[in-house]
Amino acid sequence: MPPITLWFLQASRCIRTAWLLDALGLDYEVKFSPREGGLAPAAFKKEAGGLGKFPTLQDGDTILYESGNIAEYLCDKYDKQHKLLPPVGDPKRYEALQWVHAAEATWTLHGIAVLYVRWHQKDGDVKKTEQGLSKNIINDFNLLEATLKQSSGKFLFGNEISVADTMMHFSTSFILARELGVKAEDYPRCKQYVQDCEATASYKKAVEKTGHKL
Ligand SMILES: N[C@@H](CCC(=O)N[C@@H](CS)C(=O)NCC(=O)O)C(=O)O
Incomplete structure (x- = not known):
């Protein structure tokens, strides 16, 4: 066992x-x-x-x-x-951990806020609330799209996966699949990233x- x-x-x-x-x-x-x-x-x-x-x-x-x-x-x-994950003291470790934490505390937080509105807001203008919340998600995806475009490879830090990818892949795929404030067609590099992660x-x-x- x-x-x-x-x-x-x-x-x-x-x-x-x-x-x-x-x-x-x-x-x-x-x-x-x-x-x-x-x-x-x-x-x-x-x-x-x-x-x-x-x-x-x-x-x-x-x-x-x-x-x-x-x-x-x-x-x-x-x-x-x-x-x-690079060792303690290596500046690259904290770059990777930044994504590890942001995957949950920024990307998923912002995406889930939209999902909760869909689930729990029973009156008022749900679309308008979603639109207000989507500003954060658009900002998050603009950063991810730009970062991936600048990467030397398929993943956040080149052609080998890191701990950052094992965290960020779920946030990205979940938000795009449920269209939580953003659409995959507007973020082709993020969409490709999800596919590349899933092909490993x-x-x-x-x-x-x-x-x-x-
Ligand atoms: N911040 C936590 C979130 C954990 C969490 O909320 N997990 C959800 C699944 S994605 C869950 O257990 N939901 C079941 C429930 O609330 O009954 C993490 O990153 O692990």
């Missing part, structure tokens, strides 16, 4: 962690759950413990949640050659192992 268990909720950020585990060449057990009424079933939350949000990762006695935190933990523990052997392996679907 591998020491690592990933609690994986369908159609979620959990693909970030699965992709990173496969990119690191680690063996892991998947505890999978479909959604019920859009959410994680109560028994699944109870079993995983912690915040009851996913991804949740167990490595030996260590239980972690927050996809960005899990990403940093896995790289620090298992990426001994620093292929995915480690991403494909993670999808095969987890059954991830958006």
Whole structure:
């Protein structure tokens, strides 16, 4: 039995962690759950413990949640050659971590705000609220489009994936797939980025192992 268990909720950020585990060449057990009424079933939350949000990762006695935190933990523990995350003190580490944190605290935050309006705003002008919120997302995607255009390769830092891609891919694909304030046709480089991430052997392996679907 591998020491690592990933609690994986369908159609979620959990693909970030699965992709990173496969990119690191680690063996892991998947505890999978479909959604019920859009959410994680109560028994699944109870079993995983912690915040009851996913991804949740167990490595030996260590239980972690927050996809960005899990990403940093896995790289620090298992990426001994620093292929995915440069070492402490190297300025490139903080460039990569900037994307790791922004994936959740900026891109996903702004995208989810639109989704919550669609789900929960029962009266008033929903389109107008969405338009107001989309200003942030347009700003985020303008930056991502420009950064990817300037990259020397397919990914954020060239032709090899980094921890930044394992985090940013989900945010980008989720926002474009649900058209949360932006449309893929306006961001061709971002659209290509999603396809290039999904064409990597480690991403494909993670999808095969987890059954991830958006
Ligand atoms: N900031 C957290 C967000 C975790 C989160 O909200 N996960 C969602 C899935 S994408 C979840 O567990 N939803 C199920 C529920 O709330 O019941 C992270 O990056 O891991």
